[in-house]
Amino acid sequence: MKISPLLCALFIALISGCSTTTQRINASGAQFNSYTVAEKRLIRSGQIAVGFDEDQVRIALGDPSHIKPDTRSNGTRYIWEYHKLKPNYNISNSVGVGTRGISAGIGVRGTPIHSKLRKRIVFERSNQRVSDFQSFE
Numbered sequence: 001m002k003i004s005p006l007l008c009a010l011f012i013a014l015i016s017g018c019s020t021t022t023q024r025i026n027a028s029g030a031q032f033n034s035y036t037v038a039e040k041r042l043i044r045s046g047q048i049a050v051g052f053d054e055d056q057v058r059i060a061l062g063d064p065s066h067i068k069p070d071t072r073s074n075g076t077r078y079i080w081e082y083h084k085l086k087p088n089y090n091i092s093n094s095v096g097v098g099t100r101g102i103s104a105g106i107g108v109r110g111t112p113i114h115s116k117l118r119k120r121i122v123f124e125r126s127n128q129r130v131s132d133f134q135s136f137e
Contacts, residue, residue, distance in 0.1 A: 019062060021043070021044065021045075021046050021059070021060065024058070024059045024060075024062065025043065025044070025059060028055070028059050031055060031059075032059060035056065039052070039056065042060065043056060043059050043060040046060055046061065047060060048060050048061065048121065048130060048133060049130070050129075050130050050131060050132065050133070051129050051130060052129065052130045053128060053129055053130075054123065054128060057080065057121060057130065061082060061119065061121075062082075064080035064081055064082055064121075065081055065082055065083040065115070066080070066081040066083070067079070067080055067081075068081065070122075075124075075125055075126055076125050077122055077123060077124050077125055077131070078122075078123045078125065079120060079121070079122050079123075080119075080120070080121040080122075080123065081117060081119070081120050081121075082117075082118045082119040082120075082121075083115040083116060083117055083118060084115065084116050084118045085115050091106070116136070117136050118135070118136055118137055119133065119134065119135050119136065119137075120133065120134045120136075121133040
């Protein structure tokens with residue numbers, strides 16, 4: 001039995017615990033209600049701002065794909081990266097001549113392991129707040 005790459009990607013997404021912004025807001029309860037109106041608006045739309053703490057970023061964007069420490073002369077900061085799985089498709093074709101005539105074929109193969117960096121968020125450890133962020137979408 002062959003399993004399609006699309007089915008594999010959907011299964012991986014389901015078991016990885018993907019959650020929506022609304023689900024994360026509901027799960028945070030009183031914590032979300034303590035934020036300012038402007039912060040709530042950004043979080044609801046899946047956006048962040050400089051000065052957000054880790055909890056606000058997790059509610060807005062979910063858990064990061066990777067967390068990397070970055071040590072500098074003025075201290076260590078942490079970089080959260082958010083990646084998106086993208087299928088990597090390969091298309092091939094072939095033509096052959098044999099004793100029974102000419103044959104031709106086209107093949108499509110895909111693997112859902114290619115990932116693309118979507119967002120990078122920098123947290124300064126001194127105040128545990130976002131100091132910089134980049135979006136690559």
